[in-house]
Amino acid sequence: MEGGVFAAKRISLSNFAMDSINSDLSKKQLYGIRMMHIFLQRDPTRAQLLEKLTTSTQTMARLISMLGWTSRNDHTTIRLYAAKVTAELAKSLRVVTVPGTMYLVSTLLDTDRKPKRRHPLLDEDDDRDPLFVDTVESQEKSQDAAGDQGQKQGSAGDTDIMLKTPTRSTHMNNPRSTYKYWERISECESIPKEQPLTFNDLLPALGMSIVYSLAGCDQNNSVEIDRVTDLIPKIIGFTSFTSATVNSEEQQKVLLKSSLKVLQRLTSIEGEIGITLRHKISKHPFLLRNLAEILGDNSITPELRKLVAEILRNLAIDRDARQEIGQIQVLITRLMKAFLNCNGPSSTNADCLLPKVAGQALAMLA
Known part of the structure; x- marks a missing residue:
């Protein structure tokens, strides 16, 4: 029976994850994208997965397409993990290799639904917060599996672990069968565990993290960023204190920081594309007003x-x-106040640098 249709073969975990996200079954796609996210959390597994992803245009195209999946509840969870994975990959990604990448990244910043005043981790079903995807149930399953680690012996060390799987495709497409393999992977001691979600996992924050990394790794990425007409206005929109698109002060702080970091990077780009981006940013009608409010707020x-x-x-x-x-x-x-207002010893590096940078800005404006 060794050569029969149900004969086992060995497949590496990284290949298993990549095959899973290319599946047509949403459950299998979810397990695959979660595995990829976990593998990217530590250097050995990260390097092995990145090496394989760079040679798989099909997997990269599927991963990027997931950034626009919003039609079903399971798709919104897949979208969250796809954004988290893309945020890791963006540090070395050239977007021209996957057409339409920047448009899909821009959709992560969309906030066209009015949020509900509740904790974003508790939203359920179709009423979930559009900025944040509810994955508490899946996290609890992962944490339960992680809690059993002291009683189980893992046998895996990296994503090239050989996992025995059936070759019959109809058998592997069974969601229950896929979940069993997910459980086996979760039992491996040396595979990093999923971390709880934070406000940094808001979809707009992840989107801006992707833009920040893309702008820093390849100047051609900046050209693609400029071509998405509504991307920079969306980023600038999160610098407003009066935004009605967030549920809480904590969310607003995260999104404010994300937007300022991206704008700082985009305005520092050199060359012709840098001139183009600075012009586009400076011409936004509310940017300077928003920056003045932030600069004058001592609670910031x-x-x-x-x-x-x-x-x-x-x-x-x-x-x-x-x-x-x-x-x-x-x-x-x-700016003058920030430059002159140095109250004794500074407790942080930012305290020390604020007067210096404010002075540089004043010198440029002189």
Whole structure:
């Protein structure tokens, strides 16, 4: 029977995960994308998975397409994990290899549904928060599996572990069979475990994390970022204190920091594309007003106010933006205050750097 239709073969975990997300079954896709996310959390498994992904255009195209999956509840959970995986891959990804990547990344920043005033981790069914996907149930299953580790002996060390699976495709397409393999993988001691979701796992925060990493690894990515007409306005929208698109102050802080980090990086890009991006950013009608409000709010951390000063310094490289910023007296006043207001010993690096960066911005505007 060794050569029969149910004969076992050996498949590496990374290949199993990649095969799973290319499946037509949503359960199998979910297990596959969760495995990929777990494998990217530690260097040995991360390197092995990245090596295989770089040679699989089919898997990369499927992964990127998942960023736009919103039609069903199981699809929204898959979308969350696809965003988390893409955020890891974006540190070395050239988006021209997967057409349409930036458009799908931009959809992660969409906030066209009014959120409900409840904890985002408790939303259920079709009423879930569009910024955050409820995956508590799946997390509890993973944590239960992790809690049994002291009683089980794992045999796996990396994603090249050989997992015995049946070759009969109809057997492997059985969701129960797939879940059994997921449980076996979860029992491996040396495979990193899933971490609880945080506010950094809001879909817009993940989207901006992807943009931040893409802009830093390849200048051609910046060209693709510029081509998505509504992406930069969406990012700037999260710098507003009056946004009605978030459920809580904690969410707003995370999204504010994410947006400022992306804008700081985009305004620091060199070359012709850098000039184009700075022009597009500086011409947004609410940007400078929002930055002035952040800079003047002492409840905002020095780290975020430093990012604002860096954005203003970078925008001032271009003459038109420099003149426009210079005409806004409240911005100049608040930069002066940040430059001069050094109250004794600084407790953090950001405390030390804020006066310095504010001074650089003032020098550029002089």
